Amino acid sequence: MLKGNLIFGQSGGPTSVINCSAAGVFIEALENSDRIEKVYGAHHGILGVLNEDFFDMGQEDKEELLLLKQTPASILGSCRYKLADPDDDDTDYQRILEVFKKYNIRFFFYNGGNDSMDTCNKISKFLQEKDYECRVIGVPKTVDNDLFGTDFCPGFPSAARYIATTVMEVYCDSVVYPAGQITLIEIMGRNAGWLTAASVIAADKGYGPDLIYLPEIEFDLDQFTADVKRIFEEKGKVLVCFSEGVQTKDGKFIPELAGEVKIDAFGHKQMGGAAAILKEHIENNINTKVRGIELSLMQRCAAHLASGVDVERTFEAGREAVRAALNDETDVMIGFERVSNDPLKIELTHFPLAKVANTEQKVPREWINEAGNFVNDEFIDYCLPLIQGEPQRIKEDSLPRFAKLKFVQAGEK
Amino acid sequence: MLKGNLIFGQSGGPTSVINCSAAGVFIEALENSDRIEKVYGAHHGILGVLNEDFFDMGQEDKEELLLLKQTPASILGSCRYKLADPDDDDTDYQRILEVFKKYNIRFFFYNGGNDSMDTCNKISKFLQEKDYECRVIGVPKTVDNDLFGTDFCPGFPSAARYIATTVMEVYCDSVVYPAGQITLIEIMGRNAGWLTAASVIAADKGYGPDLIYLPEIEFDLDQFTADVKRIFEEKGKVLVCFSEGVQTKDGKFIPELAGEVKIDAFGHKQMGGAAAILKEHIENNINTKVRGIELSLMQRCAAHLASGVDVERTFEAGREAVRAALNDETDVMIGFERVSNDPLKIELTHFPLAKVANTEQKVPREWINEAGNFVNDEFIDYCLPLIQGEPQRIKEDSLPRFAKLKFVQAGEK
Numbered sequence: 001m002l003k004g005n006l007i008f009g010q011s012g013g014p015t016s017v018i019n020c021s022a023a024g025v026f027i028e029a030l031e032n033s034d035r036i037e038k039v040y041g042a043h044h045g046i047l048g049v050l051n052e053d054f055f056d057m058g059q060e061d062k063e064e065l066l067l068l069k070q071t072p073a074s075i076l077g078s079c080r081y082k083l084a085d086p087d088d089d090d091t092d093y094q095r096i097l098e099v100f101k102k103y104n105i106r107f108f109f110y111n112g113g114n115d116s117m118d119t120c121n122k123i124s125k126f127l128q129e130k131d132y133e134c135r136v137i138g139v140p141k142t143v144d145n146d147l148f149g150t151d152f153c154p155g156f157p158s159a160a161r162y163i164a165t166t167v168m169e170v171y172c173d174s175v176v177y178p179a180g181q182i183t184l185i186e187i188m189g190r191n192a193g194w195l196t197a198a199s200v201i202a203a204d205k206g207y208g209p210d211l212i213y214l215p216e217i218e219f220d221l222d223q224f225t226a227d228v229k230r231i232f233e234e235k236g237k238v239l240v241c242f243s244e245g246v247q248t249k250d251g252k253f254i255p256e257l258a259g260e261v262k263i264d265a266f267g268h269k270q271m272g273g274a275a276a277i278l279k280e281h282i283e284n285n286i287n288t289k290v291r292g293i294e295l296s297l298m299q300r301c302a303a304h305l306a307s308g309v310d311v312e313r314t315f316e317a318g319r320e321a322v323r324a325a326l327n328d329e330t331d332v333m334i335g336f337e338r339v340s341n342d343p344l345k346i347e348l349t350h351f352p353l354a355k356v357a358n359t360e361q362k363v364p365r366e367w368i369n370e371a372g373n374f375v376n377d378e379f380i381d382y383c384l385p386l387i388q389g390e391p392q393r394i395k396e397d398s399l400p401r402f403a404k405l406k407f408v409q410a411g412e413k
Numbered sequence: 414m415l416k417g418n419l420i421f422g423q424s425g426g427p428t429s430v431i432n433c434s435a436a437g438v439f440i441e442a443l444e445n446s447d448r449i450e451k452v453y454g455a456h457h458g459i460l461g462v463l464n465e466d467f468f469d470m471g472q473e474d475k476e477e478l479l480l481l482k483q484t485p486a487s488i489l490g491s492c493r494y495k496l497a498d499p500d501d502d503d504t505d506y507q508r509i510l511e512v513f514k515k516y517n518i519r520f521f522f523y524n525g526g527n528d529s530m531d532t533c534n535k536i537s538k539f540l541q542e543k544d545y546e547c548r549v550i551g552v553p554k555t556v557d558n559d560l561f562g563t564d565f566c567p568g569f570p571s572a573a574r575y576i577a578t579t580v581m582e583v584y585c586d587s588v589v590y591p592a593g594q595i596t597l598i599e600i601m602g603r604n605a606g607w608l609t610a611a612s613v614i615a616a617d618k619g620y621g622p623d624l625i626y627l628p629e630i631e632f633d634l635d636q637f638t639a640d641v642k643r644i645f646e647e648k649g650k651v652l653v654c655f656s657e658g659v660q661t662k663d664g665k666f667i668p669e670l671a672g673e674v675k676i677d678a679f680g681h682k683q684m685g686g687a688a689a690i691l692k693e694h695i696e697n698n699i700n701t702k703v704r705g706i707e708l709s710l711m712q713r714c715a716a717h718l719a720s721g722v723d724v725e726r727t728f729e730a731g732r733e734a735v736r737a738a739l740n741d742e743t744d745v746m747i748g749f750e751r752v753s754n755d756p757l758k759i760e761l762t763h764f765p766l767a768k769v770a771n772t773e774q775k776v777p778r779e780w781i782n783e784a785g786n787f788v789n790d791e792f793i794d795y796c797l798p799l800i801q802g803e804p805q806r807i808k809e810d811s812l813p814r815f816a817k818l819k820f821v822q823a824g825e826k
Binding site for chain 2: 172396
């Protein structure tokens with residue numbers, strides 16, 4: 001029966017529930033001190049391992065660890081460090097092995113999206129080749145919702161709830177004046193349009209976009225302009241939600257189109273973002289007030305609007321990661337399977353890392369309308385149950401109370 | 414004892430609690446049917462009066478009227494129509510008198526900021542000159558918080574709570590990577606910096622801006638750059654909150670500085686807003702990742718984060734407007750007086766419209782630090798009590814449930 005120490009790291013862009021996973025891992029691990037002696041939190045993901053920069057989570061108060069459930073953005077710090085392919089350069093892997101040996105790390109948990117699952121997978125294979133016994137578990141996280149297999153990715157439901165709520169509110173604001181107005185809302189999602197699709201829930205409630213553009217569908221600027229013009233002529237107001245990642249048929253992102261609409265001065269600098277570029281473009285084509293809005297970081301860090309389903313399931317996934325490792329599972333990512341939609345019932349499940357690492361889950365074509373400018377009810381049936389529930393929230397002065405950790409250094413940084 | 418009909422209109426930029434005033438006016442007025450026979454809601458503010466375009470609020474369900482307390486943005490529609498000076502051109506005033514006579518309007522309530530109070534005042538004087546008896550009451554509203562006399566303006570506390578919460582969350586997100594980052598947050602406020610100042614509450618909680626720039630202080634681009642550089646060298650991360658309305662000593666707004674930072678292509682089109690311009694400028698001066706974030710419409714329509722104090726006091730101010738009118742008061746704006754800070758006790762009071770209309774309330778110089786790049790504790794003592802309290806919120810599918818009105822046409826549009 002494998003015993004030893006555990007290290008957990010957070011990677012990639014944060015979410016408003018990323019620390020729910022951390023809370024689940026830490027609390028479950030600390031409750032299993034017969035098998036797991038020390039519980040470490042890596043500072044800035046895998047960099048914390050490479051640099052022997054990590055914290056002793058056993059020194060923290062349990063109440064503060066529980067407050068991680070309402071604290072947005074990687075509490076341990078994140079990184080965007082990409083490990084080389086070990087066949088090309090195994091320096092980092094050798095170093096990880098050295099650190100794992102030095103601190104008797106027998107449980108390695110990594111929290112992130114596609115790239116992080118790939119990192120997990122490569123590390124695990126390397127350790128196996130070197131006959132170093134270690135349970136490696138991927139803990140999913142990404143607002144992009146594009147991880148293979150799992151019903152949803154932690155972070156997505158909360159961001160979707162933020163988007164649906166915010167679009168409803170912005171809709172109300174955007175229609176108050178008698179004069180026409182066109183409002184363009186830019187939503188995160190480089191390759192997959194899950195988050196942007198969530199705006200259809202606002203439309204379903206009667207306060208939402210007229211048009212929705214996802215990266216799954218080729219973006220045609222002329223068709224887009226014609227769509228907006230048509231709705232503008234019909235209704236005098238247009239609300240558009242679009243993914244930052246929409247691309248034309250020759251693979252150009254919107255900021256790259258800027259040249260064509262004569263704003264070459266910025267080149268590919270993405271100055272002001274896609275919303276500003278499309279705003280300028282529509283202003284040049286339709287004579288009315290146009291507003292461009294970027295939901296920016298808010299959509300991924302608005303923990304005050306986190307979904308109860310997301311918070312609780314994500315916390316449980318963290319705990320499950322520990323249980324799986326103690327059960328001698330390795331090379332898996334914890335995920336979710338929906339066994340019933342009404343009432344929502346989501347069970348924890350495990351996916352082989354190898355499969356997760358190389359597959360990207362996009363919004364199915366049949367959930368998008370034929371014209372490619374709106375989202376179908378199938379998406380609502382999928383998404384609406386996920387954004388339900390109000391998690392418990394401890395406040396201070398009617399403001400969020402985030403976890404205050406001691407961050408007791410444990411590695412010989 | 415004056416009897417007759419009442420008309421209420423909403424004007425200017427909406428807020429997340431503007432309909433709390435409407436709910437207060439409608440509910441109190443409908444409870445006084447012995448004096449007020451018909452309660453009308455003007456479509457698009459004063460334009461609704463001029464065009465005989467208004468609704469019979471007596472036809473609405475009371476539960477839906479109460480849901481106005483959680484429905485953001487002018488439910489009746491707003492306008493930015495400015496009445497001429499009656500000495501120059503009294504066409505609109507003659508028309509208003511004609512409509513008031515036709516519909517026996519004896520109570521006119523107008524909900525808005527400085528300009529709307531000026532409109533109220535001019536209409537009231539004109540009606541008096543024509544010996545038409547009518548009670549004219551101003552109902553305050555503005556996220557800008559710049560109305561004279563009143564302790565606060567309805568809408569400000571909720572926007573301030575949104576800003577404090579959002580800045581706390583964005584702070585968490587902005588510090589996760591080991592690499593340096595500079596985050597610039599643009600906040601509403603053309604002439605007064607109240608909203609931007611509210612970001613200091615996030616700093617007070619430990620998750621806030623390093624630098625705060627208000628329109629009350631002359632904006633010096635070089636000093637700003639030097640401030641950001643200094644903090645960046647000290648900490649590696651910088652969070653800046655600034656008002657969209659900051660101006661240089663020669664009266665230029667940030668988008669007008671764009672020429673100087675070589676983005677002439679856009680002229681004064683305010684492409685991408687001030688945040689994008691300052692982002693470009695800082696990128697040219699400091700070699701690190703820079704993010705520009707506009708809180709855009711969200712800060713004034715995020716009813717899901719409305720302050721309980723704001724919702725309840727604003728609702729009461731609406732009721733008070735009716736009570737004052739029935740008490741034969743006229744030419745006043747309803748406002749608030751703080752009689753105790755801890756615990757917060759705010760009483761309803763009345764201010765002469767003439768005085769309100771011509772005075773703008775700015776953030777006191779002594780509430781801003783000497784260097785003009787941060788806000789003092791006096792502001793926190795003023796603002797923090799206002800953002801307290803969680804109003805009751807009825808939800809549907811974990812999303813806001815906005816009031817659904819019938820809008821029964823009553824004017825002969």
